[in-house]
Amino acid sequence: MGNFFKRVTIGLPYLWLCLLFLLPFLIVLRVSFSEPVLAMPPFAPQFDLSEGWQAFTDAVSRFTLYNFQFVLEDSLYTNAYLSSLRIALISTFLTLVIGFPLAYGMSRAPMTIRPMLLMLVILPFWTSFLIRVYAWIGILKPEGLMNQFLMGAGIISTPLRIYNTEIAVYIGIVYSYLPFMVLPIYATLEKMDYSYVEAARDLGCSALGAFWKITARLALPGVLAGCFLVFIPAIGEFVIPELLGGSRTLMIGKTLWSEFFNNRDWPVASTVAIILLAILVVPIVLFQNAQARAAEAGR
């Protein structure tokens, strides 16, 4: 009986993930080696396992690396990858610049209000991503609220063009992912013993010196975690560049989407996805190593 419960515990989610996560992924991999055709489904070769081993090997022999060659040689795709990386990198940096002072301020706040501040940071997590991005459209549009306000206040005379530019994408990413940055930094700062800073002051550090040498240094694991948590999803972001970035902002998530829905080129879309995953493996592995090291140090 106990053995049965154990088998269910492991077996059910295992089976589910194999069928709905691993298998689909293998299909993507397989389609990326196929050719596009005008049919449904729009790629070839097709194979059916019921047709036996011979049909399978036949199909495999018709696999092609053509899509990879195509994607890697076409500057449209390589530019989209590079621009995704660049946008993710810049946005991560901006998120850190805004998130660190917020996390630091929260960690220094009176004990009694800290739970409330924490809740205020987490709350946007629960509200729809789409809605939060949408909220910025009304603000950033040429005739939007920000321009109305700035022009009304006499700060600018012509409306700022932010909507449908890369800047709007930065704003959207910083805004949407800010909690991912704040929470890990806050967690490390909050449990930091403040007497470290006092000891550094006592040993001759100015307030700023103690901040750099002690506070910032001890918050590093949290900063790293926050940066990865923003950087990794930002690379594959679709909604933000689609809604705020306009047609000229290139990001790979958008490219994949349009390849699939507009061009209906499933093999190329699959290839784009596989290469994107290959790119993402690097930061993910780095992140896991950093986390493992932090867990080791925390023990």
Added chain:
Amino acid sequence: MKSLGSTRRSFTPWLDKETKPYISFQNVTKKFGDFVAVDNLTLNIYEREFYSLLGPSGCGKTTLLRMLAGFEEPTSGEIFLDGVSLKGVPPHKRPVNMMFQSYALFPHMSVRDNIGFGLKQAGIAKAQITERVDAILKLVKLEEFAKRKPDQLSGGQRQRVALARSVVLRPKLLLLDEPLGALDKKLREETQFELMDLQHELGLTFMIVTHDQEEAMTMSDRIAVMDKGTVIQTGTPAEIYEAPNSRYVADFIGTVNTLEGKVKEKAAGKVKIVGKDGFTIEAATTDQFALNTDDTAWFSIRPEKIKVSRSKPDKQTNAVEGEVWDIGYLGDMTLFNVMLDSGTIMRASVLNAKRTVDDPIGYEDRIWLSFEPDAGIVLER
């Protein structure tokens, strides 16, 4: 004049009117919101002194220390170090170093880097830093641990690193916040003497905060007993123990029997106290004794100053009979809790000078407690 207790060495700058105090708190008050942590406090500490602030938690002793280090500014009043006001001087510009209760060893730096941190901060040449760190590592016997991180050290080793880090800068004044609080009893006793030797060797002024009276008694030249933001009494350990100025101090340091009564028959150098329990105590007084007849007073006497006997002693002014209620055998001495006929319990301790006793006192035996008029002290508050 008889002296109180014993003195280790004749170091009494506070008695010399000519010596200028090294640290001087003048009418210092510190408030946190409505809470008064330190209340109009004036205090002088002399160079090379080992000075203890003793009191229960929340009495303001740590706040006092933190004001000296520069982490808190007094709400009013001023602190002087070597005649210079510390007002507005930030912590890193004060020639004062602190050893933190939690040690606050930087977790991301090795022992060597922790100790060298302050020297590096002061812009001292690398070679010299290495030399000085090596010297101090040797002094605290941690040479082979230089490369370790704080979390790879034992509690005692961490304590020594913290100490080394704060003395390597040769501060004019070293502040120690519960320096031995985190150590176990045995290690604490050993370290007490190490601290005293170190202070003597380096010729530093130590100011230490503790709630452990034994620790304060062992190490200090002088102790300030604090309560609710004010200093109740300052004095040498012997003064504090033998001549407490109040029930609070008498109670805080060691064990004491305190009997309440009214002043009767006041004469030069002596007084009679008629206890609530009915018996009368004849007690010696000093010139400062200010109470009048019929004022309430407290007679306070330490257990070891009470004699225990089976029969009523002759020619003894103060003697009272009671029943043995509890016996606590501690090895070096035995404690007796004796219930007087009035119901009051008094404690007496007897030194076990011999290994065997012919007629040991047992539970429920009736015995006599007696003491000389100057064995206890009359307290006015």
Added chain:
Amino acid sequence: MNRNWSIFNIVSVVLGFAFLYLPIVLLIVYSFNASKLVTVWGGFSTRWYSEMLSNQGLMDAAWVTFRVGLLSATVATVLGTLAALALVRHTRFRGRTLFTGMVYAPLVMPEVITGLSLLLLFVSVGFERGFWTVSLAHITFSMCFVAVVVQSRLVSYDMSLEEAAQDLGCTPFEAFYKVTLPVILPAVIAGWMLAFTLSLDDLVIASFTSGPGATTLPMKIFSQVRLGVTPEINAVCTVLIGLVATGVIIASLINKRKMVREARIDSKV
């Protein structure tokens, strides 16, 4: 450490929260705008709310979203809790590394890839796209989030409780059901709520895996947003924000009350 809260700290916290909340506040305020132009204030009105309610397409999408959310959150909670148990309890079984990888991978997988891969699966097995495919897709990615939430609670769970239950005559399943589950229930409920909101919010994966007749609310909003900002969308968003915020706040209040109660009991002991 109240005394360490400097002006700089206060300013950065205030500005940080202003940045986080101002757009949402503006969105809510302009949902009550009488004017059709989103960015011009034309007086207070609730007309967009009534228009929203009479918009059949929107209401249908909301109904689909609600059903998908309910179904997928519930199944995902069961599967995710089982996965968490497997991760914490069973440190040795064949293919554990693969299993762990599959639980964590969807957390960092770009949505476009998850959506694409599931679509390709449904196409290759000839599964008609619609309500069921969206639900399957949502179960798959949100069960991993549930697993992480429940796992973090299970790690600190005292296994001897369950052993005691077995010692007193429970089968392993009974011990789990009667002892462990009640203890970890807050985490399981939090997992359910997370799964539900993830499903409620998802646009990308639903766009890939949904078919005609199963348009979810985010898909509907997205297609309208592409045509421009309208007060009606603001009204829909406001309702969604209100629902989620109420849920989260109620959950945290219950949690807090429970903690206060436990603290009171502790202090009495």
